[in-house]
Amino acid sequence: xxxxxxxxxxxxxxxxxxxxxxxxxxxxxxxxxxxxxxxxxxxxxxxxxxxxxxxxxxxxxxxxxxxxxxx
Numbered sequence: 001x002x003x004x005x006x007x008x009x010x011x012x013x014x015x016x017x018x019x020x021x022x023x024x025x026x027x028x029x030x031x032x033x034x035x036x037x038x039x040x041x042x043x044x045x046x047x048x049x050x051x052x053x054x055x056x057x058x059x060x061x062x063x064x065x066x067x068x069x070x071x
Contacts, residue, residue: 006034006042 004012017023026033034042041049 006038010034 013023013025017025028036
């Protein structure tokens with residue numbers, strides 16, 4: 001089963017707060033608060049992440065091939 005994403009957790013907490021749970025949202029930079037990088041990554045789609053990983057793999061293969069010559 002897939003884990004819930006960052007935004008699903010944020011919305012769930014907001015809902016609990018609205019219902020009077022007594023919790024509070026952490027301030028940016030506070031320990032345990034999501035980092036700017038985590039927020040940015042959670043906003044990209046899975047397709048974009050998949051395509052980016054494919055591009056990285058292609059670049060690694062090209063670097064390995066270009067450095068070796070058996071001719």
